[in-house]
Amino acid sequence: MKPATYLAAIVALSLAFAPPSANAHSKKEATEPANGIVLETSPPIISMRFDMPMRVTLISVTDQDGTAHDLTRTDNMQPVSEFSATPPVLPTGQYTVEWRGLAADGHPMQGAFSFEISN
Numbered sequence: 560m561k562p563a564t565y566l567a568a569i570v571a572l573s574l575a576f577a578p579p580s581a582n583a584h585s586k587k588e589a590t591e592p593a594n595g596i597v598l599e600t601s602p603p604i605i606s607m608r609f610d611m612p613m614r615v616t617l618i619s620v621t622d623q624d625g626t627a628h629d630l631t632r633t634d635n636m637q638p639v640s641e642f643s644a645t646p647p648v649l650p651t652g653q654y655t656v657e658w659r660g661l662a663a664d665g666h667p668m669q670g671a672f673s674f675e676i677s678n
């Protein structure tokens with residue numbers, strides 16, 4: 560093939576096989592409560608730790624009936640490595656935390672985790 564075509568093929572191949580960069584975007588590293596945990600009391604805090612600052616644009620805590628429980632945020636929608644918010648006292652039940660955010664590189668991110676409160 561012509562040199563230009565050859566070069567294009569090399570570029571395409573190297574893009575196809577490039578490993579995803581560890582720094583491509585922020586990742587969620589840990590949550591509180593931990594995903595899947597069963598608690599005996601309402602958690603004092605809902606938090607997510609990221610490997611790079613994340614602007615959390617949306618977070619919700621929903622119980623098994625689909626009722627949303629409002630959180631008190633302290634991040635002022637600024638990028639944070641550790642997002643935390645205070646939930647109201649939650650009754651026993653199963654909860655799902657869903658979040659959306661903008662990573663440091665501008666990519667939209669989202670995730671979810673769940674926990675249970677049981678006596």
Ligand SMILES: [Cu+2]
Pocket residue numbers: 583584585662664665666
């Ligand atoms: Cu990214």
